[in-house]
Amino acid sequence: xxxxxxxxxxxxxxxxxxxxxxxxxxxxxxxxxxxxxxxxxxxxxxxxxxxxxxxxxxxxxxxxxxxxxxxxxxxxxxxxxxxxxxxxxxxxxxxxxxxxxxxxxxxxxxxxxxxxxxxxxxxxxxxxxxxxxxxxxxxxxxxxxxxxxxxxxxxxxxxxxxxxxxxxxxxxxxxxxxxxxxxxxxxxxxxxxxxxxxxxxxxxxxxxxxxxxxxxxxxxxxxxxxxxxxxxxxxxxxxxxxxxxxxxxxxxxxxxxxxxxxxxxxxxxxxxxxxxxxxxxxxxxxxxxxxxxxxxxxxxxxxxxxxxxxxxxxxxxxxxxxxxxxxxxxxxxxxx
Numbered sequence: 001x002x003x004x005x006x007x008x009x010x011x012x013x014x015x016x017x018x019x020x021x022x023x024x025x026x027x028x029x030x031x032x033x034x035x036x037x038x039x040x041x042x043x044x045x046x047x048x049x050x051x052x053x054x055x056x057x058x059x060x061x062x063x064x065x066x067x068x069x070x071x072x073x074x075x076x077x078x079x080x081x082x083x084x085x086x087x088x089x090x091x092x093x094x095x096x097x098x099x100x101x102x103x104x105x106x107x108x109x110x111x112x113x114x115x116x117x118x119x120x121x122x123x124x125x126x127x128x129x130x131x132x133x134x135x136x137x138x139x140x141x142x143x144x145x146x147x148x149x150x151x152x153x154x155x156x157x158x159x160x161x162x163x164x165x166x167x168x169x170x171x172x173x174x175x176x177x178x179x180x181x182x183x184x185x186x187x188x189x190x191x192x193x194x195x196x197x198x199x200x201x202x203x204x205x206x207x208x209x210x211x212x213x214x215x216x217x218x219x220x221x222x223x224x225x226x227x228x229x230x231x232x233x234x235x236x237x238x239x240x241x242x243x244x245x246x247x248x249x250x251x252x253x254x255x256x257x258x259x260x261x262x263x264x265x266x267x268x269x270x271x272x273x274x275x276x277x278x279x280x281x282x283x284x285x286x287x288x289x290x291x292x293x294x295x296x297x298x299x300x301x302x303x304x305x306x307x308x309x310x311x312x313x314x315x316x317x318x319x320x321x322x323x324x325x326x327x328x329x330x331x332x333x334x335x336x
Contacts, residue, residue, distance in 0.1 A: 003034060006197060011214060011273065012037040012099055013293075015197035023294050025194035026203060029170045030133035032189045033196040039099040040176075041084075041106060042123040047116040048093050052086075055109060055242065057223055059235040060086060060093075068152045068163050070210075070233035072223050073105050078246030079219040080226065081105055083211060083233065087154050089161050089176070094123065096176075100214045128176040129186055130201045136193045137171040143188050147173060152232075160185070165208075172204060203293035206300050209330040211260060212291050216274045220288060223247055225304050227260045230332050258306050260290060262328040263315065266298040271317055277303050277325070280314040289317070301325070307334075 006014040014034045015022055025031055043052055053060040058071035068087035072080045082101035087094055097105060102122060109120055131140045140162075141147050148155045148164040155162045159181035165172040175185060189195065205212065211226035222243075223234050229251065236251055250256065265271060270292055277287035287305035294300075303325065305315055315325040 006034060006036070008036075009199070011291075013197065013199040013202055015199050016195075022194070022196045022200065025196060026200045026294075027296055028133070028194075030135050031194040031196045031200060032136055032186070033130045033132065033200045034198045035128045035130050035174065035201055037099055037198045037202070038096055038128060039102040040123040040126055041095040041097065041102065041109075042089075042121055043093040043095065044119045044121075045117040048118050051113065051116045051118045052093065052095070052109075053241075054239065055112065056084065056086075057228065057234045057241060057244075057247065058086070058232075059238040061238075062235075063088070065091070066148075066154050068154055070228070070231060072228055072233055073108070074223070074241070074243030074247065075219055076242050077219075078222050078243035078250075080213050080221050080223055080228070081108060081218050083213050083228070085163075087161065087163060089126075090156070094126075098212055098214065101218055104215060104218060125178050126176055127179055127182055128174050129182065130198075131171075131173040131175065132200070132204060133170050133193070136189075137173060139189060139192045140173060140175070140185075143185055144175075147171075199293050202291060203295070203300060206262065206291060206293055206302050207331075209260065209262060209302065209332060211302060212273075214273045214291075216272075217288065217290065220274070221290075221304060222250065224250055224256055225258045225260060226290060226302075227330075227332075227334070230334070256307070258287060258304050259310075259334050260302050260304050261310060261315075261334075262300070262302060262330045263325040264295055264298055264300050264328060265292075265317060265323045265325055267317075267323050268298075269319065270294075270299050271301050271303075271319070275317060275319065277305050278316050278318055278322075279306075279309040280316055280324070282309070282313070287315075300328070
């Protein structure tokens with residue numbers, strides 16, 4: 001959503017001028033928020049689904065019209081270039097991805113189209129905003145009507161696509177559409193609940209253990225390193241895609257040594273994607289920061305780490321001084 005009052009950080013996350021007030025509102029889990037950090041690729045043509053099914057980690061052929069689906073795009077070495085959320089918009093396939101990697105992913109995908117009847121392009125006509133919390137979702141329902149209730153479920157109404165991200169421990173929805181359809185709905189939230197920047201949505205992603213890949217961390221992780229096999233972004237029953245052999249071999253034959261953990265650091269300086277993670281007594285890096293946002297105290301983060309060090313020796317960041325990472329609890333088990 002276009003808003004001249006928004007300010008942006010180096011990762012593309014937005015916030016308003018009174019950031020401290022936003023941080024307080026975020027902890028209440030009742031707000032609507034800008035999602036200008038997210039971009040959209042539109043895939044048109046008779047071969048669009050077949051082509052993308054052969055490029056992404058998930059089974060697009062099994063994606064229903066009324067659901068969204070996470071999927072990764074990998075190099076032949078099984079390293080993640082970007083993470084998509086796929087859904088249908090008026091029978092056209094749309095891939096949502098962080099704007100920081102949208103050009104990189106589009107350029108790579110176009111190289112493999114060859115003779116397939118596919119047109120891939122950045123859709124600049126659509127945008128989105130987020131709705132978080134029971135009361136906020138109640139306002140959304142009054143404005144547009146019935147909402148999808150199940151995780152990943154989609155509804156389309158009045159030119160808008162509504163995606164349910166989660167219904168526990170609090171509801172979370174994304175509203176997607178053209179600016180002409182989206183803006184009146186956004187404006188109806190004035191005075192009903194706090195309006196926050198996109199960092200707040202990213203902070204909920206972190207709580208939920210949903211990874212984001214940036215250009216600086218592109219090709220740094222396999223899907224399993226950032227728990228994409230647990231969060232439903234990888235199918236092990238579909239055909240080939242770039243990196244499939246390595247991803248499948250790790251799943252069926254390998255023993256995972258690195259996973260993504262949730263943590264918090266009590267510091268005034270934000271960790272950045274790609275910052276190195278160390279064992280408390282180690283000198284070599286054993287993982288990388290995936291993303292971080294302000295928490296109740298310090299910064300909450302997702303980071304990869306070698307499992308043998310997670311509980312044995314503890315983890316820390318070393319940006320000038322050593323900062324311990326307090327490990328939190330993800331909403332899913334790493335043994336899944």
